[in-house]
Amino acid sequence: MKFAGVDLGEPRIMGVINVSPESFYEGSVRNDEKKLVETAVKMVEEGASFIDIGAKSTAPYLETRIPVEEEVRRAVWAVRAVRDSLDVPISIDTTSARVAEEALKAGADVINDVTGLKGDPSMADVAAEYGAPVVLCAHGRVRDFSDPLHTVIDFLQESLVIAREHGIEDIAVDPAIGFLRPEVPRWYEWDSKVLANLNALKILGRPVLVGLSRKSFIGAITGRKDPAERLLDAVKMAAFIKRFRP
Numbered sequence: 001m002k003f004a005g006v007d008l009g010e011p012r013i014m015g016v017i018n019v020s021p022e023s024f025y026e027g028s029v030r031n032d033e034k035k036l037v038e039t040a041v042k043m044v045e046e047g048a049s050f051i052d053i054g055a056k057s058t059a060p061y062l063e064t065r066i067p068v069e070e071e072v073r074r075a076v077w078a079v080r081a082v083r084d085s086l087d088v089p090i091s092i093d094t095t096s097a098r099v100a101e102e103a104l105k106a107g108a109d110v111i112n113d114v115t116g117l118k119g120d121p122s123m124a125d126v127a128a129e130y131g132a133p134v135v136l137c138a139h140g141r142v143r144d145f146s147d148p149l150h151t152v153i154d155f156l157q158e159s160l161v162i163a164r165e166h167g168i169e170d171i172a173v174d175p176a177i178g179f180l181r182p183e184v185p186r187w188y189e190w191d192s193k194v195l196a197n198l199n200a201l202k203i204l205g206r207p208v209l210v211g212l213s214r215k216s217f218i219g220a221i222t223g224r225k226d227p228a229e230r231l232l233d234a235v236k237m238a239a240f241i242k243r244f245r246p
Contacts, residue, residue: 004089004133014050015043019078054093076106083107097122116159124166133170172207
């Protein structure tokens with residue numbers, strides 16, 4: 001199985017870089033071009049097969065609204081800088097079709113949409129027009145709080161239908177760790193149940209992308225309130241997930 005031209009015969013790593021000062025972990029933010037490029041190059045040297053760039057925070061528990069013009073500016077600047085230095089696939093993490101299109105023009109390869117093509121109605125059109133691979137994140141209104149796994153699968157299947165209707169074929173799915181935040185069960189219990197049953201996502205027949213690094217569910221479980229202290233726990237979880245084969 002491949003995604004964005006990368007062989008997925010073994011687990012791959014996506015390096016995440018933010019150029020959004022409002023992001024929940026300031027240590028991930030790079031607003032200086034030299035540091036941005038150095039970080040991306042180091043990630044690839046240490047094993048990353050993809051670089052994901054976020055120009056606006058998508059944390060569901062933060063106030064993250066910024067003008068789309070500012071998100072475009074950040075995204076285009078960052079994508080161009082990284083593309084000039086690296087030859088690995090670059091994904092743009094955005095919910096805006098306009099930002100996605102401008103990032104693709106600047107050299108991005110992949111659209112990473114945390115709304116799973118359900119947010120901006122033009123997103124699927126942009127992906128189809130540019131032939132861009134997409135990462136579809138589970139997204140929707142949770143109605144059955146008793147069954148996290150099947151809720152995630154149902155949301156992803158809805159997104160896959162949208163993708164198919166637009167002729168999009170190069171797709172990875174993301175179970176939305178940290179994004180679906182019901183009060184009962186608590187979001188960290190929800191995320192833990194999904195992670196414990198990742199093998200069930202094989203039914204979708206797509207590569208699976210799991211975002212763990214420093215997320216709040218790790219802090220809730222371990223008591224580490226500072227995201228800077230959560231990396232080791234994320235690494236341990238990633239080591240466990242490596243045993244999972246989509």
